[in-house]
Amino acid sequence: MNMEPIKQRYSRQRETILQVVQSTLVHPNADWVYKETRKIIPNISLGTVYRNLNQLVESGRILKLKDEAMVRYDGNTGQHDHFRCSKCGKWYDVELIDQSIFKSFAEKHDFQIESFNLELEGTCKNCLDS
Amino acid sequence: MNMEPIKQRYSRQRETILQVVQSTLVHPNADWVYKETRKIIPNISLGTVYRNLNQLVESGRILKLKDEAMVRYDGNTGQHDHFRCSKCGKWYDVELIDQSIFKSFAEKHDFQIESFNLELEGTCKNCLDS
DNA sequence: AAGTTAATAGTAATAGTTACTGTTATGTTT
DNA sequence: AAACATAACAGTAACTATTACTATTAACTT
DSSP states (O other), X not given: OOXXXXXXXXXXXXXHHHHHHHTOSSOOBHHHHHHXXXXXXXXXXXXXXXXXXXXXXXXXXXXXXXXXOSOEEXXXXXXXXXXXXXXXXXXXXXXXXXXXXXXXXXXXXXXXXXXXXXXXXXXXXXXXXX | XXXXXXXXXXXXXXXXXXHHHHXXXXXXXXXXXXXXXXXXXXXXXXXXXXHHHHHHHHTTSSEEEOSOOSOEEESOOSSOEEEEETTTOOEEEEOOSOTHHHXXXXXXXXXXXXXXXXXXXXXXXXXXXX
């Protein structure tokens, strides 16, 4: 059983993709990165962009926003936030102590806030115990 | 030009979908709602489920989590949160005053927190001014 | 220089969601 | 109560974001 760590080779494609993501503040999606990278490497393929973005996320060199692509619904329209257990995938409703801190914080930034979406992720009690 | 408000008619399908979503705490996705609703209305179509879920969200009777399906990336791996302008769609990096409040808050709930994802949505300075 | 295999380009497949089309049924008007 | 207008439907096709597959290319090792 070969337990050597998988070697990561250099590739111009990955290096360019990293530079593209690091060079902007627009929080791009994969397609934006693809189009920008094609300006430098015209025949790069979309699959390569996705593969490398995922690798760069895994190696901690870039961040990924929105882990779950799927939309989810909640019949409870009262004010609350969400916690998702990364082990069992369950969603929990949680109550944030005081949302007013966001309001004052937003005013400082000159934003007019319409909604908060606080999602915490981690391990729930059940999964910690077992 | 007809400016009458669009009338919403009653349908057993929509009513059942609403009950299904309101009857659970699992924060279901569309497919779960579809399967559950089919136990009551066996020949309901998936399109009907999606259409009604969206309508129920619009009329404020249920909540939608994760507005944007698309994944986005960020070359800035430093600690920060995000604000999205619903008018122009732009994402802004923002600094939350003190994330430690989430930690203490999470301890109360017996969760082991691995990551925070705070996303604020609203209107940005630019769009407010113009 | 030869060999190994990670990474690639290009394409096919998958999953979640929306759009389309002809039919059904709700609410309204005679 | 019958006729009407159209919201909503079931069923299916289309679309979009993402992943998987395959034969080829090119980094690194020996």
